[in-house]
Amino acid sequence: MFVGHALLAFGLATLVADxxxxxxxxxxxxxxxxxxxxAIPDADMIYTVVALDVSRLSADTLRQPSVFWDASRAIHRSITHSLLISLAAGPAFGAWAAGTSTSRGWLAVRAVASVILLSLIWAAWVYSGLAGAIVVGTFVAAGLVIARLxxxxxxxxxxxxxxxxxxGLLSHPWGDLVTGDPPRLxxxxDLHVFEQTVLLHTDPTVHLLGAFALELAVIWLAALAIARVSGRPLRALFxxxxxxxxxxxxxxxxxxxxxxxVxxxxxxxxxxxxxxxxxxxITANPVTRLLRQQSRLRRHSLARQDAGSLRRSWLTPVSIDLDRFLERYPSPFEAAFAALGGVTVALCSYGAVYVLVVG
Structure with missing residues (x-):
C-alpha cells in the first residue's frame, strides 16, 4: 500500500489539473x-528503527513478518494519519514554502507556519512521548523539504x-482501512471512526485479493492519468x-x-x-527482428551480386522505416502497461481458480 498512497493522490491531482x-x-x-x-504520513515507520528487536531478526522473519510490524504498531497509522493533523500541516507546509521573500509580510507568514508545525511536534510529545515527537518531527521535516522543492x-x-x-495528506489514510490496523483518523x-479492519470478505484470502485489487485499481488510475495527459489512445495501452x-x-x-x-x-x-x-x-523482440530483417536484406542483396562485389555489398546501407518500426513495437511506457495488464489478468485468473476450485 505504500506505493498506492502516492499513486492515488498523483492520479487524482493529475486528472483534476487536466x-x-x-x-x-x-x-x-x-x-x-x-x-x-x-507518501509522507508513512514517515512514522521511522519508529520501527528504534522499537525493532534486532535479536528477533532471522531468516524466519520473511515468513513471519509480524516481527517487523509488531514494532511499528505503537505509532504507525496514528499521529501522521490523522485528518486533523493533515488539516493543520498541509496549509502550514504551503505557507512556509510561500515565504520566499524577506519582506515583513512573508516573514510573518512563515513564522505562523513554523509555530503551527512546532505545535504539532509538541502535541505529539505530550500525547505520545519521545517516540511521537520523533515521528512527527520526521513527518514535518519531510513535508518542509517537499514544499520547498x-x-x-x-x-x-x-x-x-x-x-x-x-x-495529498488527506488522501493517505483511506487505503489503510483494509490492510491491517485502521488509522487513527x-x-x-480519543475517538475511533473505525475500530477494526474493514473486511471485504470473511475468507482471509479473498479479502487479501480484494485489497490487492484495490491497490491495482489505484495504479491503473495513475497510469490512465499519464496516458490521458500525454495524449496516448487508450486502445493502444492494452x-x-x-x-x-x-x-x-x-x-x-x-x-x-x-x-x-503472510x-x-x-x-x-x-x-x-x-x-x-x-x-x-519489449524483447519479443524488436531488436532481434530488426537485425534479422537487416540480415535478410543483405543476403538478398548478396544473391544478386557476383563474387567481386561481395565485400562492397556489406557497406550498402539498409533502409529501415523507423516510424513504422516504432509504431509496430512497444516502447518502455507501453511495456509498463503490458506488465500492469499481465498482473491484472493474473489476479483475475488466480481469484477465479481459488473461488471455484480451492475455496
Missing part, C-alpha cells in the same frame, strides 16, 4: 507533488502547494501478451493461500509474472 485545462507538464508536476505529500523547482504558487499538500482525540497472466491461476492450487499476515509469496510471484510480461512485450 480537467482544469492545465498543460500536460504542469498537470504531471502537480500530480508528482501531490503524490509526494501523500515544489516552490523553488516548479511554477506552483504557495497557495497551490498548500491545497495540494492538504489534499481523529488523533489526538497488450495482448498480458493474457499470459492467465497461467497464474495454477498458483492458487500450488501455493499456500495468502493472507494479510502474503509475500503471492505478491512477489504475481509481480514477477507481470515483470516478465513487460519484458517479453
Amino acid at each position: 480537467w482544469r485545462g492545465w498543460s500536460a507538464r504542469r498537470a504531471l508536476t502537480l500530480g508528482l507533488v501531490a503524490g509526494a505529500f501523500a 515544489a516552490r523553488t523547482r516548479t511554477d506552483l504558487s504557495g497557495l497551490t502547494i498548500a491545497l495540494v499538500a492538504t489534499a 481523529l488523533y489526538p482525540l 497488450e495482448r501478451r498480458a493474457l499470459i497472466g492467465a497461467v497464474y491461476g495454477v498458483a492458487a492450487i500450488v501455493l499456500t493461500p495468502p493472507t494479510l499476515e 502474503s509475500y509469496h503471492f505478491v512477489f510471484t504475481i509481480l514477477g509474472l507481470g515483470l516478465l510480461v513487460g519484458v517479453f512485450s
Whole structure:
C-alpha cells in the first residue's frame, strides 16, 4: 500500500489539473507533488528503527513478518494519519514554502507556519512521548523539504502547494482501512471512526485479493492519468501478451493461500509474472527482428551480386522505416502497461481458480 498512497493522490491531482485545462507538464508536476505529500504520513515507520528487536531478526522473519510490524504498531497509522493533523500541516507546509521573500509580510507568514508545525511536534510529545515527537518531527521535516522543492523547482504558487499538500495528506489514510490496523483518523482525540479492519470478505484470502485489487485499481488510475495527459489512445495501452497472466491461476492450487499476515509469496510471484510480461512485450523482440530483417536484406542483396562485389555489398546501407518500426513495437511506457495488464489478468485468473476450485 505504500506505493498506492502516492499513486492515488498523483492520479487524482493529475486528472483534476487536466480537467482544469492545465498543460500536460504542469498537470504531471502537480500530480508528482501531490503524490509526494501523500507518501509522507508513512514517515512514522521511522519508529520501527528504534522499537525493532534486532535479536528477533532471522531468516524466519520473511515468513513471519509480524516481527517487523509488531514494532511499528505503537505509532504507525496514528499521529501522521490523522485528518486533523493533515488539516493543520498541509496549509502550514504551503505557507512556509510561500515565504520566499524577506519582506515583513512573508516573514510573518512563515513564522505562523513554523509555530503551527512546532505545535504539532509538541502535541505529539505530550500525547505520545519521545517516540511521537520523533515521528512527527520526521513527518514535518519531510513535508518542509517537499514544499520547498515544489516552490523553488516548479511554477506552483504557495497557495497551490498548500491545497495540494492538504489534499495529498488527506488522501493517505483511506487505503489503510483494509490492510491491517485502521488509522487513527481523529488523533489526538480519543475517538475511533473505525475500530477494526474493514473486511471485504470473511475468507482471509479473498479479502487479501480484494485489497490487492484495490491497490491495482489505484495504479491503473495513475497510469490512465499519464496516458490521458500525454495524449496516448487508450486502445493502444492494452497488450495482448498480458493474457499470459492467465497461467497464474495454477498458483492458487500450488501455493499456500495468502493472507494479510503472510502474503509475500503471492505478491512477489504475481509481480514477477507481470515483470516478465513487460519484458517479453519489449524483447519479443524488436531488436532481434530488426537485425534479422537487416540480415535478410543483405543476403538478398548478396544473391544478386557476383563474387567481386561481395565485400562492397556489406557497406550498402539498409533502409529501415523507423516510424513504422516504432509504431509496430512497444516502447518502455507501453511495456509498463503490458506488465500492469499481465498482473491484472493474473489476479483475475488466480481469484477465479481459488473461488471455484480451492475455496
